[in-house]
Structures are given as structure tokens and as C-alpha cells.
Amino acid sequence: MSAERGPSTDAAARRAVIDRLDQFTASARTSLWKARAGLLVAGALLIPQAWLISQAMQQVFVEHQPVLQIRGVLVALLAVGLLRVLASAVARWSADSAVECVRHSLRATLLPRLVARGPRWLRRQSSGELVEAVTGHVDALEGHVGGYLPVRFEVMVVPVLILAAVFWVDRVVGMILLLTLPLAPVFMMLVGWGAEAASRRQLRVMARLGGHFADRLRTLGVIRIYGRAEAELEGIAQAADGLRESSLKVLRIAFLSSAVLEFFASISVAMIALYLGLSYLGMIDWRSTPLTLSVGVFCLLLAPEFYAPLRRLAAHYHDRAAALASAAELGELLDQDAPSLPVHASMALPSGLAPAVSLESIALRPSPSSEPVVRDLSLHLQPGEHVALTGASGTGKTTLLEAVAGWMPVDEGRIAFSRTPRIGYASQRPFLFQGSLADNLRLAAPEATDDDVLVAAEAAQVMRFAARWPDGLQTRVGERGFGLSGGEARRVALARLFLRKPDVLLLDEPTAFLDPATEQAVLDALLDFAQGRTLIMATHSRAVLSRFARVVDLSRWRVGEVRT
Structure with missing residues (x-):
């Protein structure tokens, strides 16, 4: 019976952590939507940018037109490039604003909750671990808020726009992109489960190390008086080795998730290049109309960009895992009930200069x-x-x-x-x-x-x-x-x-x-x-x-x- 209830319990706990993380980021919704809009505009402009480049190459290399005759295309290409830079800058600025907003609101919530625990609770805690929770655990949300959340929206929209544009010019290339797209998220999800567990272990190790070091630093005089300096240095070195090992485990999982995506993206781009090359050589003919240079360049330019949002998502996927681990740790602090303190009630006693x-x-x-x-x-x-x-x-x-x-x-x-x-x-x-x-x-x-x-x-x-x-x-x-x-x-x-x-x-x-x-x-x-x-x-x-x-x-x- 416990075996049947275990998965549902784990799923419910994970859902609760995800809801908690969403609550942490709720204060930055406006900035996050600005960041998402900036990424969406910058991604959507990839399509006219690729089309303008392919048209310029078609007119210069195939139709042999002078460069001066295509200056309208070049000016339009410059304008699109500047718009993309502006949209990317707005997205980055908005993402940074969202990070600062979440940091401020979360610390403003966390500190009063810790103070409300009262001196009895605080005296039993390691001050270093509490400092790590308010600083390190909160900072662990930076990559999730400023990177993962905006890019996740980009992944849901920009590849769809690129896929539609590619299907419009060549269905075979579109089918290759469509069939290889689902493989990457599936493997990233599998890797992400391990990344979350490793990130949570690393946060705990960092909290213990922070508390260990802060407490020793505070009592440095006592340590020297009792001749324990060498022993404490050895203990700090061992704790640092533990942090190094846990950090390497997280990095290994992060690199694995990126490697999985790069593998499928490279295979997809290689298949598209092979198809276009064989079509130009006349070895295959799956099109109703001849394949022009502009169509081939357009598809080759957009194929890597089709996977670019997924690459960025993979780069921030371990940030998502770290944020979930941090939310779980912070949730334990926030969910603890404050002790029942004396009731400052009114009494039927005479009032004077001071209260009775x-x-x-x-x-x-x-x-x-x-x-x-x-x-x-x-x-x-x-x-x-x-x-x-x-x-x-x-x-x-x-x-x-x-x-x-x-x-x-x-x-x-x-x-x-x-x-x-x-x-x-x-x-x-x-x-x-x-x-x-x-x-x-x-x-x-x-x-x-x-x-x-x-x-x-x-x-x-x-x-x-x-x-x-x-x-x-x-x-x-x-x-x-x-x-x-x-x-x-x-x-x-x-x-x-x-x-x-x-x-x-x-x-x-x-x-x-x-x-x-x-x-x-x-x-x-x-x-x-x-x-x-x-x-x-x-x-x-x-x-x-x-x-x-x-x-x-x-x-x-x-x-x-x-x-x-």
C-alpha cells in the first residue's frame, strides 16, 4: 500500500514546491512579461532577417545583380538587425528587474517570518545557515527568474513561428524539424529530475558550510586560545571538499542536459543540410518546384535558430532545478508556525502613565x-x-x-x-x-x-x-x-x-x-x-x-x- 501511495505523495510534494516557486515569482509578473515580449519580438524578427539574407544572396550570386541595386534589401536587413538588438536589450533589462523584484520581495517576506519565530527558536539555529538561506538560497532563484522563465515562453512560441515559416517554403525541412523537436524536451525532463535532487543536496551542503565557517569566524578568538586552529582548518577543508564534489555533480548533470540537446540539434541540422545538398545535386527530387538558392539558405539559416531557444533553455535548466531545490528549503522555513506568544489583551484595570x-x-x-x-x-x-x-x-x-x-x-x-x-x-x-x-x-x-x-x-x-x-x-x-x-x-x-x-x-x-x-x-x-x-x-x-x-x-x- 505504501508503494502505491509513494509516487502520488512525491508528485504532490513536487507540485507543492512548484506552486511555492510560482508564488515567489508572482511579484515580478510585469517585468517577466516584458522580458518575454522582448524575446518573442527578437525571435520573430529572425524570420524576416533570414529571408532578407537569402534574397540578397539569390540576387547577387544567382541573378548577378550589382550590390547597389539591392541596397533596399540591405537597409531593411540593417533595420531588422537593430530592432532585434533593441528587443534583446529590453528583454535583458526586464529580466534583471524581475530578479531584483523577486529578491527584494522574498527577503522582505522571509526576514519577518524568521524574526517571528522568536528568540527561543533562533537560539537553536546556526546563524550561518540562516544567513545562507536569506542570501544564497534566495540568490539561487536568479537563473530561474532571469533566464529560465523568459526562455521557456520563447521556446513555446518562437520555434512554432520558425516551423511555420519553414513549412511555407519547404515541407521536407519542416517535417525534419517537427519530428526531431519532441526528442530533446523528453530527455531534458529525464535529466532534470536528477539535477533537482543534486541541486537540493548542494544547497544543503552550502548552508552547512556557510554556517560552519560563520560560526568559526565568530569564535576565532576562543579557537586560538584553546589551540584548535589547525583542527578547525582541517574541518573547513573537508567541508569545502564536500561542496566541491556536490558542485561537480550538479555541473555534470547540467552539461549532460546540454549535450543531449546539442546531439539532437546537430543531427537535425545535418539531415537538413544533407537533404538540401542532394537536392541541389539532383540526386533526389521531392519538390514540385526547383530548389532555389534563397530557399536553401533560408532553411539553413533558420534550422539552427529553431533549436537556439531550446539550447538556451538547456543552459538554464539546471537553474530551474536549483530554484526548485531552493524553494523547497525556503518553504520549510516559511511554513513553520511561529510560537504562541503572550497575548497583549485589555484588562479592567485603571490606566495611568504606564500600562498595568x-x-x-x-x-x-x-x-x-x-x-x-x-x-x-x-x-x-x-x-x-x-x-x-x-x-x-x-x-x-x-x-x-x-x-x-x-x-x-x-x-x-x-x-x-x-x-x-x-x-x-x-x-x-x-x-x-x-x-x-x-x-x-x-x-x-x-x-x-x-x-x-x-x-x-x-x-x-x-x-x-x-x-x-x-x-x-x-x-x-x-x-x-x-x-x-x-x-x-x-x-x-x-x-x-x-x-x-x-x-x-x-x-x-x-x-x-x-x-x-x-x-x-x-x-x-x-x-x-x-x-x-x-x-x-x-x-x-x-x-x-x-x-x-x-x-x-x-x-x-x-x-x-x-x-x-
């Missing part, structure tokens, strides 16, 4: 496979209320903050706000990008002025260390805050928060690794900024806990108002 927050019997787990770290927890915060979270490591303080921020799905219960909030979250390990301190601060508010940035930096005590450097806030730091201590990076994250001016503040150990004087200065600035805003802070510091009227001890699995 309600946690109702929630259960949280840091990962799908782990046990819940928070069970049946209820917590209600009035507008502008400040609460400190405490407890031993592993009791769920960070998980709870991420759930309130909307980063973590809630297994049970719900989290709601009295109105839609503007949330600011400063984690234990804030991410700093390579660039200046000012650039990292402006991530929270790109429109902030230099004075705004300076005020936020001073409030978060960033200037305590930045003022000692010659370039101040223009001092450049490395990726992930290289060059800053953990406490300094936290203060930069806190300054970002001040620039964002959120309604709800979620802070995870903002004063960790600070000396007592700096901790007090940061805490004073933070509590002053938090006036009128709802604040939830996770901390182990007794100095911080002493400043909060309400403390939630998660290690006791209950909510309490405890002064420490």
Missing part, C-alpha cells in the same frame, strides 16, 4: 524539552509599579522577563497589559555590534540627536569609562562588545533603554559586576528614569533589593512583598 501588567497562573519552560521553571505563577502590577525578581540561579527570572517581553511562549495561563505597551528589555548579555559606542546607542532611537545620546550615556554611567578615552562615545568596539567589560556592556544596554523611553522596563541584572559606588549611581539614575513607568528587575544584589518596596522570590514559588 497581569500574569495569570502562568507556566514557563526555557526550552520545549525542559521542565517548567515557573508553575502557576500569578502577579499583578499596577500602572507605574516597581517589582524586583530574586531567587537562586535557575528559578526562572530571565525566562519570566523574556515571557513578559514577548520573546518566550507561555505554556499555561496568559500575560496581558491594560494597553499595548512600549517595552524596553535589557538582558544579561546585551549584544553590541562592531562600531562606535554612539552607533550602538542609536540602535534604540536612530533619530536621537547627539545631545540625547550624551544625556542617556551620562544617566547610565557610560561616560564614567567613555570620558577616559580620546574619542569618547565615538570610540569603536568590536562585535559582541569586544573591548568592554561585562559591566560596561550592561551600562551601554541601559543607555539604549533610556533612549527608547519605554512604558515597561524589563531589566536582567543591570548592576551586576559594578563596584558599590557605580552601582548606586546607576540605580539612582534608573529609578529616577523609571518614575511613572512599570519596572520589573531581576537581581541578586541586596543593595538593589533594599530600594524596592515589592520583591518576588521565585525560589519560593510564590509572590510576596518582602523587604530585604
Whole structure:
């Protein structure tokens, strides 16, 4: 029974991938039709071009007319040639526009979908593989959109026009072209199935190699410290060899598809040339009228052009296979459902400067496979209320903050706000990008002025260390805050928060690794900024806990108002 269902299942899966690929290219329909029209015009003009050439040769070599007497034919030939060049240029420009349109629309769709997966999902992914999906997999559609789709339309129309023109002047040549035409697509289809499978394997190898290399590059310092440089280089070399082998397999199939077409095209042209040659020699006479030079030249000129669209289709056929493989891989990313995040619902609570927050019997787990770290927890915060979270490591303080921020799905219960909030979250390990301190601060508010940035930096005590450097806030730091201590990076994250001016503040150990004087200065600035805003802070510091009227001890699995 499974054997009977297997082919239909495969066919349905392939149909789904093809439909997905059509959806990807839907945004470029206008540009694609312009490209197809350009190719159609350029292909159709081959017929008058071949006819003008054959007439010129007939008049000069057979009728012995002076070249000046056929200048009308030559001018017409020049005009047709220029029109073909113009039509081809329009087709190429439109195809390039279609490629850019598909790239932009697909990435604009893919990136929000990846972000919607949430931090829990993203943390389990290889950043290099995600980058490869957004860049390499999307770029794999270029040949399909800019080459295969326009040429496929050309193949359906231009050979038919050429066949009709050839039949009009010589039925035997027309029959040769008609009988040899179906053989090439059949063999190309058979080869294409293998090309699609090989292309999909190659995309996966490229994604793994991209992720492997990006992750090693990001942790280059750690690799050198532990003396693993040679071993990692050997691993990259092995991965590169795997990519080389898979690429050669794809190229071998691509060359095979082209060779199949060239074989049948060459046989067909050779048969036409043989027929015309024997007819000129008088060895065969299958025509009702004598074969003229113009008719023979016309047929010989159009015979290779009859197969030219098929040759171009063969050249792009492996692009079609690569695009199908890419669509399948991208479809897996797009089809995954985003996790169920907290519901920002309205509640019957008084409104104030900040929204009220309600946690109702929630259960949280840091990962799908782990046990819940928070069970049946209820917590209600009035507008502008400040609460400190405490407890031993592993009791769920960070998980709870991420759930309130909307980063973590809630297994049970719900989290709601009295109105839609503007949330600011400063984690234990804030991410700093390579660039200046000012650039990292402006991530929270790109429109902030230099004075705004300076005020936020001073409030978060960033200037305590930045003022000692010659370039101040223009001092450049490395990726992930290289060059800053953990406490300094936290203060930069806190300054970002001040620039964002959120309604709800979620802070995870903002004063960790600070000396007592700096901790007090940061805490004073933070509590002053938090006036009128709802604040939830996770901390182990007794100095911080002493400043909060309400403390939630998660290690006791209950909510309490405890002064420490």
C-alpha cells in the first residue's frame, strides 16, 4: 500500500514546491512579461532577417545583380538587425528587474517570518545557515527568474513561428524539424529530475558550510586560545571538499542536459543540410518546384535558430532545478508556525502613565524539552509599579522577563497589559555590534540627536569609562562588545533603554559586576528614569533589593512583598 501511495505523495510534494516557486515569482509578473515580449519580438524578427539574407544572396550570386541595386534589401536587413538588438536589450533589462523584484520581495517576506519565530527558536539555529538561506538560497532563484522563465515562453512560441515559416517554403525541412523537436524536451525532463535532487543536496551542503565557517569566524578568538586552529582548518577543508564534489555533480548533470540537446540539434541540422545538398545535386527530387538558392539558405539559416531557444533553455535548466531545490528549503522555513506568544489583551484595570501588567497562573519552560521553571505563577502590577525578581540561579527570572517581553511562549495561563505597551528589555548579555559606542546607542532611537545620546550615556554611567578615552562615545568596539567589560556592556544596554523611553522596563541584572559606588549611581539614575513607568528587575544584589518596596522570590514559588 505504501508503494502505491509513494509516487502520488512525491508528485504532490513536487507540485507543492512548484506552486511555492510560482508564488515567489508572482511579484515580478510585469517585468517577466516584458522580458518575454522582448524575446518573442527578437525571435520573430529572425524570420524576416533570414529571408532578407537569402534574397540578397539569390540576387547577387544567382541573378548577378550589382550590390547597389539591392541596397533596399540591405537597409531593411540593417533595420531588422537593430530592432532585434533593441528587443534583446529590453528583454535583458526586464529580466534583471524581475530578479531584483523577486529578491527584494522574498527577503522582505522571509526576514519577518524568521524574526517571528522568536528568540527561543533562533537560539537553536546556526546563524550561518540562516544567513545562507536569506542570501544564497534566495540568490539561487536568479537563473530561474532571469533566464529560465523568459526562455521557456520563447521556446513555446518562437520555434512554432520558425516551423511555420519553414513549412511555407519547404515541407521536407519542416517535417525534419517537427519530428526531431519532441526528442530533446523528453530527455531534458529525464535529466532534470536528477539535477533537482543534486541541486537540493548542494544547497544543503552550502548552508552547512556557510554556517560552519560563520560560526568559526565568530569564535576565532576562543579557537586560538584553546589551540584548535589547525583542527578547525582541517574541518573547513573537508567541508569545502564536500561542496566541491556536490558542485561537480550538479555541473555534470547540467552539461549532460546540454549535450543531449546539442546531439539532437546537430543531427537535425545535418539531415537538413544533407537533404538540401542532394537536392541541389539532383540526386533526389521531392519538390514540385526547383530548389532555389534563397530557399536553401533560408532553411539553413533558420534550422539552427529553431533549436537556439531550446539550447538556451538547456543552459538554464539546471537553474530551474536549483530554484526548485531552493524553494523547497525556503518553504520549510516559511511554513513553520511561529510560537504562541503572550497575548497583549485589555484588562479592567485603571490606566495611568504606564500600562498595568497581569500574569495569570502562568507556566514557563526555557526550552520545549525542559521542565517548567515557573508553575502557576500569578502577579499583578499596577500602572507605574516597581517589582524586583530574586531567587537562586535557575528559578526562572530571565525566562519570566523574556515571557513578559514577548520573546518566550507561555505554556499555561496568559500575560496581558491594560494597553499595548512600549517595552524596553535589557538582558544579561546585551549584544553590541562592531562600531562606535554612539552607533550602538542609536540602535534604540536612530533619530536621537547627539545631545540625547550624551544625556542617556551620562544617566547610565557610560561616560564614567567613555570620558577616559580620546574619542569618547565615538570610540569603536568590536562585535559582541569586544573591548568592554561585562559591566560596561550592561551600562551601554541601559543607555539604549533610556533612549527608547519605554512604558515597561524589563531589566536582567543591570548592576551586576559594578563596584558599590557605580552601582548606586546607576540605580539612582534608573529609578529616577523609571518614575511613572512599570519596572520589573531581576537581581541578586541586596543593595538593589533594599530600594524596592515589592520583591518576588521565585525560589519560593510564590509572590510576596518582602523587604530585604
